[in-house]
Amino acid sequence: MPLRNIPIRRKLMTVSLLTSGAVLLLTCAAFIAYEVITLHKSMVQGYTTRAQIIAANSTAALAFQNEADATDVLAALKTDPHMMAACVYDGTGEIFAKFPANASAGVFPAKPGQSGYRQGHLEIFSPIVQNGRALGTVYIQSDLSALTDRYYAYAWLALGIIVCSIFVAYLISRALQKQISQPIIALAETAKAISKHRDFSVRATKIGDDELGLLTDAFNEMLAEIYKLNLTLELRVHQRTAQLEAANKELEAFSYSVSHDLRAPLRHIDGFVDMLRKDSEQNLSETGRRYLGIISEASKSMGRLIDDLLVFSRMGRSEMRRTTVKMDELVADTIQDMAHEIQGRAIEWNIGKLPEVNGDRAMLKQVWVNLISNAVKYSRNRSPAIIKISCRKNESGELEFSVQDNGAGFDMKYAGKLFGVFQRLHQTEEFEGTGIGLANVLRIIQRHGGRAWAEGKVDAGATIYFTMPASDAN
Amino acid sequence: MSESLKRLSRIRFVFFILLFSGGLDLAAQTEISKEYQVKAVFLFNFAQFVEWPTNSFSDAQVPLTIGVLGDDPFGDFLDATVRGEKVGGHPLVVQRFRRVEDVKDCRILFISRSESRQMKRILADLKQQKMLTVSDVESFSESGGVIGFVTVQNKIRFKINLDAGKNANLAFSSKLLRLAEIVGSGKN
Numbered sequence: 172m173p174l175r176n177i178p179i180r181r182k183l184m185t186v187s188l189l190t191s192g193a194v195l196l197l198t199c200a201a202f203i204a205y206e207v208i209t210l211h212k213s214m215v216q217g218y219t220t221r222a223q224i225i226a227a228n229s230t231a232a233l234a235f236q237n238e239a240d241a242t243d244v245l246a247a248l249k250t251d252p253h254m255m256a257a258c259v260y261d262g263t264g265e266i267f268a269k270f271p272a273n274a275s276a277g278v279f280p281a282k283p284g285q286s287g288y289r290q291g292h293l294e295i296f297s298p299i300v301q302n303g304r305a306l307g308t309v310y311i312q313s314d315l316s317a318l319t320d321r322y323y324a325y326a327w328l329a330l331g332i333i334v335c336s337i338f339v340a341y342l343i344s345r346a347l348q349k350q351i352s353q354p355i356i357a358l359a360e361t362a363k364a365i366s367k368h369r370d371f372s373v374r375a376t377k378i379g380d381d382e383l384g385l386l387t388d389a390f391n392e393m394l395a396e397i398y399k400l401n402l403t404l405e406l407r408v409h410q411r412t413a414q415l416e417a418a419n420k421e422l423e424a425f426s427y428s429v430s431h432d433l434r435a436p437l438r439h440i441d442g443f444v445d446m447l448r449k450d451s452e453q454n455l456s457e458t459g460r461r462y463l464g465i466i467s468e469a470s471k472s473m474g475r476l477i478d479d480l481l482v483f484s485r486m487g488r489s490e491m492r493r494t495t496v497k498m499d500e501l502v503a504d505t506i507q508d509m510a511h512e513i514q515g516r517a518i519e520w521n522i523g524k525l526p527e528v529n530g531d532r533a534m535l536k537q538v539w540v541n542l543i544s545n546a547v548k549y550s551r552n553r554s555p556a557i558i559k560i561s562c563r564k565n566e567s568g569e570l571e572f573s574v575q576d577n578g579a580g581f582d583m584k585y586a587g588k589l590f591g592v593f594q595r596l597h598q599t600e601e602f603e604g605t606g607i608g609l610a611n612v613l614r615i616i617q618r619h620g621g622r623a624w625a626e627g628k629v630d631a632g633a634t635i636y637f638t639m640p641a642s643d644a645n
Numbered sequence: 646m647s648e649s650l651k652r653l654s655r656i657r658f659v660f661f662i663l664l665f666s667g668g669l670d671l672a673a674q675t676e677i678s679k680e681y682q683v684k685a686v687f688l689f690n691f692a693q694f695v696e697w698p699t700n701s702f703s704d705a706q707v708p709l710t711i712g713v714l715g716d717d718p719f720g721d722f723l724d725a726t727v728r729g730e731k732v733g734g735h736p737l738v739v740q741r742f743r744r745v746e747d748v749k750d751c752r753i754l755f756i757s758r759s760e761s762r763q764m765k766r767i768l769a770d771l772k773q774q775k776m777l778t779v780s781d782v783e784s785f786s787e788s789g790g791v792i793g794f795v796t797v798q799n800k801i802r803f804k805i806n807l808d809a810g811k812n813a814n815l816a817f818s819s820k821l822l823r824l825a826e827i828v829g830s831g832k833n
Contacts, residue, residue, distance in 0.1 A: 231820035234690040236683070236800070240824050302693050302732060 179355055183348035184341070191340040192333070199329040203322075210321055214293060215286065218313055221248070222297035226309045229259050230301040233267065241268030248311065255292060257311040259299070267307060283308040291315055354383040358390060371398040426484050430477045437477070441470045479607040482537075483592065486614050491531040498525035498572070501532070502560055505539040513547055517554045523561035526570060528639045534615045541608040542574040542635050548602055549633065550578030569621070569638040577632040581625070589625050612637065678720060683801050684794060685723040688755060688779060691792065692732045694821035695777055697752055698814045702735065709735040710750055712776075714742045714767070715757030745770045756780040756790070764788060775813045786828045791815065795826070804828050 174182060225244055232240035241259045248254045248270050256278045257270040264282045286295045292314050299307045354377075361375040371394055377387045444467045452460065502525060528535070543558070550556035559575040581589070581596050588594045590613040595606040609625075616623045616637045627633030688711055702709075709732055713719065727737035742748050745760075745767045754776050760767055761782040768789045771778060778790045785793030786806040791813060793804045808829035810817060 228820065231694055231818065231824055234693065235687060235803075235821075235824050237802075237824045304730075 180352045184344045187344040195333050203325050218295045222295045222309045222311050226297045226299040233306040238268050245270035253313045253317045255312045260308040354378045430480045476605050479605045496532045497527050519555045519557045521559040525562050530619050538612050541612050546576035550576045570641050571638050573636045575634040580627040580629050580631045580633050681718045685719045685726045689726050694818040696816040705734040708738045709752045712740045712751035712754040716759035751776050753777045
């Protein structure tokens with residue numbers, strides 16, 4: 172596991188253990204290196220001194236050619252277990268006496284040479300001098316087991332020190348790492364708890380007055396700020412929503428009551444126009460009868476307008492009753508309902524395969540009525556009129572329905588106005604209508620979670636599209 | 646030196662064969678001079694391992710004299726050995742004496758075998774002179790001489806009479822004493 176992914180407790184301990192381990196290793200290495208060099212030097216020095224003592228003691232033996240005495244002097248070396256061999260050379264460089272006394276001559280260099288370490292042993296040559304006259308040379312040879320024994324001792328010592336120190340460092344760092352890790356862990360746990368329970372009223376515990384204490388303070392302050400902002404935000408959303416809902420209700424109630432209240436006087440106008448016509452039609456002049464006709468027509472038109480407006484305001488308020496709706500059946504029903512209107516028209520219906528959707532049947536029926544009646548209306552000057560109804564699955568996975576006609580069409584620069592209330596692109600004289608149909612369609616589709624838009628060209632027909640979310644359908 | 650000793654014993658071995666097969670003067674001559682070559686070197690070495698009283702030299706330039714009393718067995722080998730050598734700053738010289746009455750200012754006196762008959766008288770005469778007497782006459786150290794050469798297993802060794810040495814105010818190096826057979830207690 173890489174260092175950056177392990178928990179902070181172990182990270183801190185690893186860091187301090189690695190640091191102390193490295194320092195110890197380097198220290199021990201330096202100490203051992205120093206000791207090895209010193210040991211080598213002091214060993215040469217010690218054996219040189221020993222050789223010099225032998226040399227001083229062998230002067231008389233050499234001067235008076237007494238090998239037995241020289242051998243006696245050398246025999247003193249037997250107390251040193253590391254001494255391998257020793258000998259005394261006379262003035263001509265011949266071996267004069269040996270240690271051990273029975274050693275073979277092959278053990279010794281043929282002639283006196285230079286002191287130094289060679290092939291696993293130390294050789295020391297020391298001249299034998301009496302009154303400034305060189306009488307011969309002492310040679311001693313020691314094995315290096317004294318050195319290797321010391322090396323092993325150092326290695327074990329270093330190992331022991333390192334193990335003990337790392338153990339102590341482990342205990343210390345285990346105790347001290349809490350100073351750093353505890354506030355951080357407390358912070359991290361607080362943050363985790365907050366993001367899990369979304370409870371911004373929790374506070375992190377402050378442990379010290381260091382940078383971590385500062386961090387904890389800053390963290391807590393930010394939490395307090397978020398808590399405060401959250402509270403005021405929720406409060407404000409509640410207030411605004413309530414205001415909006417109130418305003419909306421008021422507006423809907425207003426338009427409903429206005430529409431509803433307008434119907435009564437209108438019915439009076441219409442009724443009394445009818446009664447006037449029945450009662451005294453013959454007394455009226457031609458002009459009077461025409462005026463009466465216009466009044467009657469205008470009051471009927473206003474009645475339709477009020478009805479549409481009521482439907483529209485009801486659309487926004489009424490509960491949706493979702494069921495599975497078979498769109499092909501709905502379309503067929505709609506066309507059948509319009510049989511009276513399209514009597515005598517040459518219309519080529521081109522209806523593709525339509526799926527089932529989940530929605531409010533009555534509202535969706537309203538959509539189809541509006542769209543199909545629009546298509547029929549705006550293509551009345553065509554023979555035959557071609558109306559194409561189809562559905563496809565678009566890129567976002569929605570069901571995209573379209574109703575296409577070959578009628579009057581419209582200018583695309585007014586495409587945005589098409590779905591507004593009372594927005595009309597044609598004169599009432601040319602195509603009748605209240606201008607509320609597509610506004611209703613858009614409202615219903617939006618309540619079902621879909622979108623609606625139109626494409627068209629003047630005198631080249633129009634296509635109205637709407638989408639329904641696919642998920643709950645198939 | 647061991648080389649010369651080895652050679653010495655080898656030559657001595659040859660000499661005995663020659664002696665038994667009729668004897669030859671020439672070989673005997675060589676043998677004696679080899680033995681005395683070693684003794685000449687030993688005489689020189691005694692100078693280095695024996696100390697005389699500090700007041701016996703008036704100054705450092707005074708030579709240290711090695712005297713030979715009687716027939717000189719060394720030829721000029723002794724002169725050759727000490728030539729140019731110094732002990733404690735004193736140059737070494739060799740002097741030869743025919744009679745004991747002539748002996749004067751010697752530090753070391755070698756008494757030749759030619760004087761063996763009158764040894765008692767010589768030693769008595771020299772008692773007053775503080776010198777290191779050396780000889781290869783038999784039982785020399787036992788009869789009051791300081792150092793007597795002996796031959797042990799074909800090797801030249803020596804005996805030291807500590808009483809005689811003390812009388813002559815001589816201090817022997819312990820290294821020298823270790824090599825010697827000691828005669829007398831030194832306590833007198």
